[in-house]
Amino acid sequence: MHLTRYFLPVLRETPKEAEIISHQLMLRAAMIKQSSAGIYSWLPLGHKVLKKTEQIVREEQNRAGAVELLMPTIQSADLWRESKRYDAYGKEMLRIVDRHERDMLFGPTAEEVVTAIFRDSIKSYKELPKNLYNIQWKFRDEIRPRFGVMRGREFLMKDAYSFDLTKAGARAAYNRMFVAYLRTFARLGMKSIPMAADTGPIGGDLSHEFIILAETGESQVFCHADLIETPIPGPDTDFDGDLEPIVKAWTSMYAATEEMHEADRFAAEVPGDKQLSARGIEVGHIFYFGTKYSEPMGCRVQGPDGQMITLEMGSYGVGVSRLAGAIVEASHDEAGIIWPVPVAPFEVAIVNLKAGDKETDRACSDLYAKLTGAGIDVLYDDTDERAGAKFATMDLIGIPYQVIVGPKGLKAGEVEFKIRRGAERQSMPLDAVAGVVIERVVGERVLA
Amino acid sequence: MHLTRYFLPVLRETPKEAEIISHQLMLRAAMIKQSSAGIYSWLPLGHKVLKKTEQIVREEQNRAGAVELLMPTIQSADLWRESKRYDAYGKEMLRIVDRHERDMLFGPTAEEVVTAIFRDSIKSYKELPKNLYNIQWKFRDEIRPRFGVMRGREFLMKDAYSFDLTKAGARAAYNRMFVAYLRTFARLGMKSIPMAADTGPIGGDLSHEFIILAETGESQVFCHADLIETPIPGPDTDFDGDLEPIVKAWTSMYAATEEMHEADRFAAEVPGDKQLSARGIEVGHIFYFGTKYSEPMGCRVQGPDGQMITLEMGSYGVGVSRLAGAIVEASHDEAGIIWPVPVAPFEVAIVNLKAGDKETDRACSDLYAKLTGAGIDVLYDDTDERAGAKFATMDLIGIPYQVIVGPKGLKAGEVEFKIRRGAERQSMPLDAVAGVVIERVVGERVLA
Numbered sequence: 001m002h003l004t005r006y007f008l009p010v011l012r013e014t015p016k017e018a019e020i021i022s023h024q025l026m027l028r029a030a031m032i033k034q035s036s037a038g039i040y041s042w043l044p045l046g047h048k049v050l051k052k053t054e055q056i057v058r059e060e061q062n063r064a065g066a067v068e069l070l071m072p073t074i075q076s077a078d079l080w081r082e083s084k085r086y087d088a089y090g091k092e093m094l095r096i097v098d099r100h101e102r103d104m105l106f107g108p109t110a111e112e113v114v115t116a117i118f119r120d121s122i123k124s125y126k127e128l129p130k131n132l133y134n135i136q137w138k139f140r141d142e143i144r145p146r147f148g149v150m151r152g153r154e155f156l157m158k159d160a161y162s163f164d165l166t167k168a169g170a171r172a173a174y175n176r177m178f179v180a181y182l183r184t185f186a187r188l189g190m191k192s193i194p195m196a197a198d199t200g201p202i203g204g205d206l207s208h209e210f211i212i213l214a215e216t217g218e219s220q221v222f223c224h225a226d227l228i229e230t231p232i233p234g235p236d237t238d239f240d241g242d243l244e245p246i247v248k249a250w251t252s253m254y255a256a257t258e259e260m261h262e263a264d265r266f267a268a269e270v271p272g273d274k275q276l277s278a279r280g281i282e283v284g285h286i287f288y289f290g291t292k293y294s295e296p297m298g299c300r301v302q303g304p305d306g307q308m309i310t311l312e313m314g315s316y317g318v319g320v321s322r323l324a325g326a327i328v329e330a331s332h333d334e335a336g337i338i339w340p341v342p343v344a345p346f347e348v349a350i351v352n353l354k355a356g357d358k359e360t361d362r363a364c365s366d367l368y369a370k371l372t373g374a375g376i377d378v379l380y381d382d383t384d385e386r387a388g389a390k391f392a393t394m395d396l397i398g399i400p401y402q403v404i405v406g407p408k409g410l411k412a413g414e415v416e417f418k419i420r421r422g423a424e425r426q427s428m429p430l431d432a433v434a435g436v437v438i439e440r441v442v443g444e445r446v447l448a
Numbered sequence: 449m450h451l452t453r454y455f456l457p458v459l460r461e462t463p464k465e466a467e468i469i470s471h472q473l474m475l476r477a478a479m480i481k482q483s484s485a486g487i488y489s490w491l492p493l494g495h496k497v498l499k500k501t502e503q504i505v506r507e508e509q510n511r512a513g514a515v516e517l518l519m520p521t522i523q524s525a526d527l528w529r530e531s532k533r534y535d536a537y538g539k540e541m542l543r544i545v546d547r548h549e550r551d552m553l554f555g556p557t558a559e560e561v562v563t564a565i566f567r568d569s570i571k572s573y574k575e576l577p578k579n580l581y582n583i584q585w586k587f588r589d590e591i592r593p594r595f596g597v598m599r600g601r602e603f604l605m606k607d608a609y610s611f612d613l614t615k616a617g618a619r620a621a622y623n624r625m626f627v628a629y630l631r632t633f634a635r636l637g638m639k640s641i642p643m644a645a646d647t648g649p650i651g652g653d654l655s656h657e658f659i660i661l662a663e664t665g666e667s668q669v670f671c672h673a674d675l676i677e678t679p680i681p682g683p684d685t686d687f688d689g690d691l692e693p694i695v696k697a698w699t700s701m702y703a704a705t706e707e708m709h710e711a712d713r714f715a716a717e718v719p720g721d722k723q724l725s726a727r728g729i730e731v732g733h734i735f736y737f738g739t740k741y742s743e744p745m746g747c748r749v750q751g752p753d754g755q756m757i758t759l760e761m762g763s764y765g766v767g768v769s770r771l772a773g774a775i776v777e778a779s780h781d782e783a784g785i786i787w788p789v790p791v792a793p794f795e796v797a798i799v800n801l802k803a804g805d806k807e808t809d810r811a812c813s814d815l816y817a818k819l820t821g822a823g824i825d826v827l828y829d830d831t832d833e834r835a836g837a838k839f840a841t842m843d844l845i846g847i848p849y850q851v852i853v854g855p856k857g858l859k860a861g862e863v864e865f866k867i868r869r870g871a872e873r874q875s876m877p878l879d880a881v882a883g884v885v886i887e888r889v890v891g892e893r894v895l896a
Contacts, residue, residue: 007515007578009569033565035520036552041565042518044580050518067455070495072602073521073585074542074554076484091547094522096554099539099589104484106522106544106554117481117489121457130455132492137521137585141547154520 001346003381007044010393021216022328023148025337029397031324031345038145038153042321045397048345049324050156054135056187056342057158057318064180064239066131066160071113073137077103079112082297092140094153106139111293111315114161118311119299122163125309128301129169131176133160135320149325150218150281156321162314163294165303170288170312174206175243177286177316179233181210182250185283186232186448188323189340190330193227195255197285206288206314209257214330217279222266223255225276232448257282281326288314337398338421341444346379348437349399351391353406355384363415363430364405370434376441395420401440403433449794451829455492458841469664470776471596473785477845479772479793486593486601490769493845496793497772498604502583504635504790505606505766512628512687514579514608519561521585525551527560530745540588542601554587559741559763562609566759567747570611573757576749577617579624581608583768597773598666598729604769610762611742613751618736618760622654623691625734625764627681629658630698633731634680634896636771637788638778641675643703645733654736654762657705662778665727670714671703673724680896705730729774736762785846786869789892794827796885797847799839801854803832811863811878812853818882824889843868849888851881 011028018024026032031046042050058068074096080086086103094106107113114132122130135158145153162173178194185192194208211221213228230253233246254269256262257280266275293299294311303309324343331338341347348371352364364380371378379399381390387406394402404416404425415433418425428436459476466472474480479494490498506516522544528534534551542554555561562580570578583606593601610621626642633640642656659669661676678701681694702717704710705728714723741747742759751757772791779786789795796819800812812828819826827847829838835854842850852864858878865876865884876884 005513005515007517007569007580030569033568035561035564036522036524036550039520039522039524041520041561043565044515044517047516047518065453067453067492068495069455069492070490070498072483072487072489074484074487074587074602076487094544094546096542096544098542099591102484113483113489116483117491120481121455121478132455139522143547154522 001379003379003383006379008393008397009043010396018148020147020150020329021332022150022325025328025332025396026148026325029337032149038142038151040149040152040154045345046324049339049343050321052343053188053323054156054158054320057184057320058135060180060184060187061133061158061160063183063235064131064176066133066180068134069132070134071107071110071136073106073139074104075107075110075113077105079116080105083112083115083293084296085112092142094139094141108138108140109315109317110134110136110159111161112297115293115297115299115313118163119297122301125165125301125303128311129162129164129173131160131162131173133158133316147218147325149321152321155319158318158320160316162316163299164312165301165309167290167312170290170314171206172243174286174288174314175247176239177314178208178247178250179237179239179243181284181286181316181318182232183235183237183448184318185210185212187446188327188343189447190327191228192283193221193223193255193280194250195221195223195257196251196260197257197287198260199287202289202292204288208251208286209282210284210286211257211280212283212326212330213278214281214326215279216329217281219280219282220258220277221256221280222261222275222277224253224270225274227253227255228276235448281329283323283326284316284318286314286316332398335392335423336396339398339400340447341400341441342447344377344400345397346399347377347401347441348379349394349402350378350380351394351402351404352380352382353387353390353404355382357407359410360405360407363410367403367405367430367434371437374434374438376438400444401437403437449827451827451831454827456841456845457491458844466596468595468598468777469780470598470773473776473780473844474596474773477785480597486590486599488597488600488602493793494772497787497791498769500791501636501771502604502606502768505632505768506583508628508632508635509581509606509608511631511683512579512624514581514628516582517580518582519555519558519584521554521587522552523555523558523561525553527564528553531560531563531741532744533560540590542587542589556586556588557763557765558582558584558607559609560745563741563745563747563761566611567745571749573613573749573751576759577610577612577621579608579610579621581606581764595666595773597769600769603767606766606768608764610764611747612760613749613757615738615760618738618762619654620691622734622736622762623695624687625762626656626695626698627685627687627691629732629734629764629766630680631683631685631896632766633658633660635894636775636791637895638775639676640731641669641671641703641728642698643669643671643705644699644708645705645735646708647735650737650740652736656699656734657730658732659705659728660731660774660778661726662729662774663727664777665729667728668706668725669704669728670709670723670725672701672718673722675701675703676724683896729777731771731774732764732766734762734764780846783840783871784844787846787848788895789848789889790895792825792848793845794847795825795849795889796827797842797850798826798828799842799850799852800828800830801835801838801852803830805855807858808853808855811858815851815853815878815882819885822882822886824886848892849885851885
């Protein structure tokens with residue numbers, strides 16, 4: 001992409017309304033723009049990050065055997081009356097009356113819709129187990145939306161729903177999502193730690209929040225430091241096999257959010273030098289809820305013996321739009337964002353220090369052609385801005401690798417190669433730089 | 449994808465509520481499921497078609513220089529008050545009041561939102577021209593939604609908005625979208641014809657509807673038969689160059705929808721043997737509207753001489769979810785849907801006639817591995833359904849190529865290869881079939 005043809009209205013000043021760093025940087029980097037309270041447009045740069053994030057989430061859901069569909073944003077209130085949640089949900093539900101005076105709502109989640117789809121479609125135990133997911137915009141009418149996309153009203157969520165014949169089956173479905181989530185966040189360049197979450201009236205131990213550690217995180221979390229080093233299951237993990245050992249390895253050590261924290265147990269179970277207390281951001285939540293929806297909504301199939309079986313269900317959420325903010329919280333410096341390659345809006349930037357100069361233009365164009373020809377996602381700054389502003393913009397928007405091309409260097413056949421993380425800069429022969437860049441980018445695309 | 453792991457609840461009966469063929473077939477093929485009136489879930493099969501359609505629309509927008517962003521579904525009424533459309537829009541607008549009693553709405557279109565983004569972001573003529581587009585769910589509260597996704601309430605639309613300094617610039621922007629649309633629909637396997645549309649108070653000749661010819665189309669259209677044979681601009685079209693000759697070639701011949709049809713002119717301009725009268729489906733609309741929004745909303749930039757310039761705008765819509773229905777209308781037979789390869793939910797089906805039989809299972813698995821290894825999108829029917837039901841399902845869901853593998857054929861080292869269009873079947877050596885399938889599919893992926 002040529003910058004002159006792109007839409008990147010970066011801000012030099014930090015907008016006053018932004019309290020946290022991800023909100024500030026996402027506004028300044030022209031990733032998002034507020035449309036109304038808690039509702040954002042995703043400008044081209046942010047949109048690319050969102051799409052790449054979504055795609056990684058999708059790939060790991062597919063790997064774990066979940067099947068993608070797409071449910072509508074506007075739902076009928078009648079479905080929510082079946083599950084008895086319509087009145088209970090409160091003011092966070094955006095309630096709507098259509099032109100025929102029918103009660104509708106903008107879905108804050110989709111248990112009811114997916115349970116109705118399953119109930120109306122599947123009649124036999126032979127079709128089980130199944131896990132259906134979608135990546136769709138949701139709305140929760142937060143009383144005080146803030147922190148940009150971290151706590152917006154309209155947000156993109158991946159929500160999966162598993163259907164099983166037995167509790168043991170539901171546990172296996174839960175484990176598949178548990179492992180998929182570990183892989184998903186690792187591929188996004190982040191260290192996530194699953195932490196026991198409240199199961200409310202459902203009971204049991206099948207509810208975990210996935211927490212990203214970040215200095216500016218929203219809440220305090222406590223865990224065994226060794227969790228940081230626990231290995232992520234590889235891409236060859238057998239999702240048809242028994243995943244319980246992996247889940248055990250991650251859940252046998254202490255890990256709790258503030259709400260679930262027990263100081264006594266923490267002190268007793270974790271050696272002093274392993275007691276990690278840090279700030280965290282919730283990016284995912286998995287939850288087994290049994291027959292909570294299938295029972296009142298009549299989601300049953302015929303078993304092998306002809307008896308009707310009420311299905312065991314669980315739900316599994318990832319805040320996709322929130323993740324973009326979480327990555328910024330976890331990966332930035334004073335100059336701006338530092339994108340991990342897998343979600344970088346562009347993998348490489350070419351900075352032309354003298355647009356209009358024949359030699360410089362030609363060197364940049366050749367390099368651009370070479371890199372894009374190799375499938376690299378490149379932003380080429382071909383504007384006539386001054387050098388300082390160009391560097392500031394590239395650092396702000398966080399492109400992982402930058403190649404700086406100017407007439408002086410070119411006379412010696414050299415360009416500058418800059419690694420955004422650490423701000424390391426080195427001279428390099430023009431002939432060599434494409435090879436170096438391609439090798440690095442391709443090597444970092446798949447992190448787990 | 450193994451069918452045993454997929455979610456494909458096809459219907460053997462045609463649902464009574466479906467009046468037109470695309471609605472019937474999309475329900476029967478388990479592409480969609482109604483959630484409430486005019487609102488559908490896209491089941492896995494339909495979701496794949498929708499995503500492939502969306503991606504082709506996206507690629508052609510990008511090729512034409514448009515830049516993708518994403519605007520929210522929920523918009524503020526205040527923006528629509530600025531353009532004076534809030535009261536004027538009528539009951540098709542889904543109006544919403546949030547918990548703070550603010551007037552909101554589910555966007556039926558996004559001129560106001562994009563104009564506000566542009567106005568707040570771009571200050572100088574140097575940044576022009578620009579074309580911003582998004583692919584997002586819209587809502588129009590139709591009084592009588594029907595025909596499935598062809599006239600739904602919640603629908604997926606690609607909407608692009610161009611910003612130019614001059615009328616001539618706006619015309620060039622219009623031409624780029626005109627050509628992009630010709631390419632888009634051709635790549636989807638359809639013949640589209642641009643037809644002059646009403647420009648209302650704006651006047652001029654810059655408004656065209658793109659119409660797909662289909663026997664079951666919603667309205668009557670009239671055009672010069674030679675338009676059918678007019679060549680589609682190739683992928684190497686220079687979108688920075690003058691596209692007026694291409695647009696001229698397409699607009700100099702008579703083409704009009706029922707509303708714009710002039711029988712006298714048709715008779716005078718088109719020779720009798722070239723007078724084509726057919727049924728058509730509108731799948732796109734491009735429209736130049738000048739300063740209709742930029743003027744009241746104050747969308748201006750500073751020109752080279754310091755004077756403020758009110759921007760010239762146009763908008764360009766494609767009904768993405770409607771397209772899926774339009775393709776079915778244009779491409780089906782008595783047995784079901786016939787997908788063009790570029791949008792087929794799966795490109796190839798492998799039908800195992802005796803799941804559980806060692807030799808047959810192995811032959812199918814090997815073939816599946818070979819095809820997926822070559823990047824082919826394969827649905828493998830590994831169920832224990834009877835053969836007749838398997839054939840009926842594959843024909844119904846319209847997979848373009850089918851490989852039928854049974855123990856009898858395998859004894860002679862043979863499988864059956866079936867082309868969905870025309871229902872041609874032939875025996876073929878098992879060793880040869882992968883090569884044949886791959887060559888055909890790859891060859892048909894890019895139609896224009």
